[in-house]
Amino acid sequence: MTGGAEEAKEPAAHTEAPPWMDPTVGRSQVVIALFVTLLISRFPEIVARELLSLEVPWMGWAVVGLTIGLWAAARAIPVLRKLERFLAVMVAVNVLIAILPALRRRPERRNADAAKGRDIPSVASVRVDRGAVPGRADGVVRVPAPPFHL
Amino acid sequence: MLFLVALMVWFGFPLLPSTFDLGASLPAIAIGAVAAFLNAFWEETAFRAGPLSMLQRAIGPGAGVVVLALFFGIGHFYGGIPSGPMGLVATGGVALLLGRAMIETRGLAWPVALHFSIDFVIFTFLAIASKA
Numbered sequence: 001m002t003g004g005a006e007e008a009k010e011p012a013a014h015t016e017a018p019p020w021m022d023p024t025v026g027r028s029q030v031v032i033a034l035f036v037t038l039l040i041s042r043f044p045e046i047v048a049r050e051l052l053s054l055e056v057p058w059m060g061w062a063v064v065g066l067t068i069g070l071w072a073a074a075r076a077i078p079v080l081r082k083l084e085r086f087l088a089v090m091v092a093v094n095v096l097i098a099i100l101p102a103l104r105r106r107p108e109r110r111n112a113d114a115a116k117g118r119d120i121p122s123v124a125s126v127r128v129d130r131g132a133v134p135g136r137a138d139g140v141v142r143v144p145a146p147p148f149h150l
Numbered sequence: 151m152l153f154l155v156a157l158m159v160w161f162g163f164p165l166l167p168s169t170f171d172l173g174a175s176l177p178a179i180a181i182g183a184v185a186a187f188l189n190a191f192w193e194e195t196a197f198r199a200g201p202l203s204m205l206q207r208a209i210g211p212g213a214g215v216v217v218l219a220l221f222f223g224i225g226h227f228y229g230g231i232p233s234g235p236m237g238l239v240a241t242g243g244v245a246l247l248l249g250r251a252m253i254e255t256r257g258l259a260w261p262v263a264l265h266f267s268i269d270f271v272i273f274t275f276l277a278i279a280s281k282a
C-alpha cells in the first residue's frame with residue numbers, strides 16, 4: 001500500500017543533481033562552461049589536425065584571441081557573466097601556453113638542444129612512437145618533439 | 151600507488167639502458183626530482199588553482215573539477231607523456247584526482263605532492279635515458 005508513495009518519490013530522485021554537481025547551479029550553466037572551456041582548450045587544434053589534417057601553428061594565438069573575445073563578451077552577455085573571472089584567468093593561462101613553444105623555437109634554444117644530442121623531448125618522442133606504432137620498436141620512425149607538457 | 155607502478159612498468163622500464171648504474175644515475179635522478187617539482191608546482195598553480203578558484207564560483211566545485219580535468223586532459227593530447235587519446239584519458243583521470251584533492255584540502259600541498267610523485271617517475275626515467 002505504500003507503493004504509491006514510493007512511486008511519487010521516484011521522479012524527484014531523477015531530477016536530483018549528480019553528487020559531483022552543486023544542486024544550486026543550473027545544468028545549463030555547467031554546459032555553457034563546458035562548451036566555453038572546450039573552445040579555449042586545445043580541442044580546436046585537435047579537430048583541425050586530426051580530423052581536417054590541417055597544420056595550424058597559429059592556433060595557440062588564435063585561442064588566446066578567442067579567450068580575450070569571450071572574456072570581453074562575458075562582460076556584456078548575461079549568460080556568460082558568471083564566467084568572466086574564469087575567462088580572465090584563462091587569458092593569462094592561454095598566453096603562457098602560447099608563449100612556451102615560441103620560446104622553445106628560439107634559435108639559441110634550438111642550438112642548445114642540438115648540442116646536447118639526445119635531449120629529453122627527443123627521447124620522449126621515440127617513446128611515443130614506440131607506443132603508437134606496434135612493431136616499429138626500433139625508434140626509427142620519429143615525430144618532431146612537440147612542446148613539452150607533463 | 152597502483153598508477154605509479156603501472157607508469158613505471160609501461161613507460162619507465164623500457165626507457166632504461168641495458169646496463170644501469172645507480173650511482174652514475176644519481177645526478178639524473180636529482181635533475182628529475184627538481185624538474186618534477188617545478189613542473190608539478192607550475193601546472194597545479196596555473197592550470198588548477200587559478201582557474202578552479204574562479205570556475206567553482208560559477209558552476210560549483212564538483213563540476214569545476216570535471217570541466218578543468220577535461221581541459222587538462224586535452225592539453226596533454228600533444229606533447230604529453232603519455233600523449234594522444236591515451237594521454238587525454240590518463241591525464242584527465244589524474245586531473246580529476248588532483249582537482250578533488252585541491253577542493254577537499256583547500257590547498258596546494260596535496261595536489262602538488264601527488265603530481266610530483268607522478269612526474270618524478272616520468273622525469274627521472276627520461277633523464278636517465280637521455281644520459282645513456
